[in-house]
Amino acid sequence: MVSRSIVDLPLHGGKCPPWLFERMVRLSRAILLLVYQEFGAKELIKRLSDPFWFQALGCLLGFDWHSSGLTTTVGGAIKEALKPYFNDLGIYVCGGKGKRALNTPQEIIFWGEKQGLPKQAYKFVTLSRLTARIDNNAIQDGFQLYFHLFIFSKDGQWGVIQQGMDEKTAYARRYQWYSEKVLDLCENPHTGIVSSVKKENVLNLVAKESKPVQNSLVRLLTEDLSLVIKELTPKVHLIFKEDHTLTLKDLSVKSLKKVWEKVYQNPPSDFQSLLLTEGMGAKTLRALTLASELIYEVKASREDPVVYSYAHGGKDGHPYRLNKQLYDTTIQELEEILRKAKLGETEKLSLFKRLPKIFNIG
Structure with a gap:
């Protein structure tokens, strides 16, 4: 299993049809509740934070396997599916696409305070901002973030699913994090990297090889300008080559x-504080990176941090058209498993008794 992941996906036009999104919500709800029932909240967040598991879930739900919309639509379906259960599970999904992404801090604070965890909520807000700053x-x-999902539990686990768009190529890239995989927020922090497109000369300041640069950036800001x-x-004339990522344009005295x-003064x-x-x-x-490289003779990483399954077909007909009957049968079978689940814990038993009402069945 690789240790970090990014997924590059092409932009597809159009919207997810309502009939499909409704089924995606129902099926994802059944799957996620089964994971919670069998393995608990920690494992549920871990799986959602895994790029390959998330990709497989999107394929199982019938969305376009190679579309940028897999991230945003599956992310939206997950949030919709779990929202009625936030308090029961002790798991909260905040953020989303565009304006919803900007509202992530307010959502985190709302749910944190509702659970009587205000200090932890503000810690999560900082983590939400930091992960976005790192990936952006x-x-x-070349990818600008437009989707940000922050998932956390009352026990302190957290995960991040966010996506950026490269307007030049119309490709999207998904970045994912999981709290227990992060030993250092500023050193190879992601849960994996998967890509069909590997770029040249990517400035990666959170690569292990960039640690000396991180330290020099902090040191540089204490020097007299x-x-x-x-x-x-005297150095700027000697350093640059045609294939150098950073150029004189990046060395703006005004900046x-x-x-x-x-x-x-303060x-x-x-490096973490610097990013914030x-x-x-x-x-x-x-x-600052260029200045640090020239003055302290350090070098930042230019290596792109880069390194899937179908069940019901795909929305756009690939690899074959969605089979609604098969899709509904899968949902019904999973819901039946949940109904028959005999759980010893009163809290969980109460949770699953409400399934027929939430699924609008029975």
Whole structure:
């Protein structure tokens, strides 16, 4: 099993038809509740955070296996499926696509406070922001985030599913995280990397090889800016090659001045704090990275952090057209398993007694 994953998917037009989305919600609900019943909340978050398990789930639900919509639509179906059970399971799914992604912090705080976990909720808000900053800014692969799902449990486990779009190629890339796989948020933190497209010269500041650069970035911001500019001047003519990722355009004195004005009096203590600094976007990080490489003679990783199954067919007819009857039979069989489940725990028994009502059956 690989340790980190990104999935590249082409953009497909159109929307998921209502008849399919309704079935996706019902089938995903049955599957996820079975996982919870058998293995618990921790395992459920772990599986949702696994790129290959998530991809297989999307295929089982009948969505386009190679479409960017698999992430957003399956993510939306999961949130819709589990929402009636948030309090019963102690698992919460926050965020989504576009504006919903921007509302993630408010959703995390709402559910955290509702469970009497305000301190933990604010910790999760920071994690939500940090994972987004890393995938949008610290990994500069040309994909801009537009989808962010943050999943957490009352016991402290968390997972992230987010996706970015490369407007030039119309491909999307999915990034996934799981709390227990993350030993260091700023060193190879993802749960896997799967891609049909590997890019050249990707600036990856959270690769293990970039650790010296992370340290030099923090150190650089404690230096006098005039001395930094003076140190850079004789070197800029010698360093650049035609295939170099960073160029003189990235070494904007104006950008560097803005950074120093914000952080010089109170510089970040570590790379994680630096990423969370207001205004520390991708362009600023490029300028600081280049300056650090030139002054401290360190080198950031340029390696793209890159490294699936059908049951019911796909929405767009690939590999074959969806079989609604087979799809409904699968749902009914899983629901029947859930009905017959004999659970010793009162909390879980009460949970599954409500299944017929939520599924609108029986």
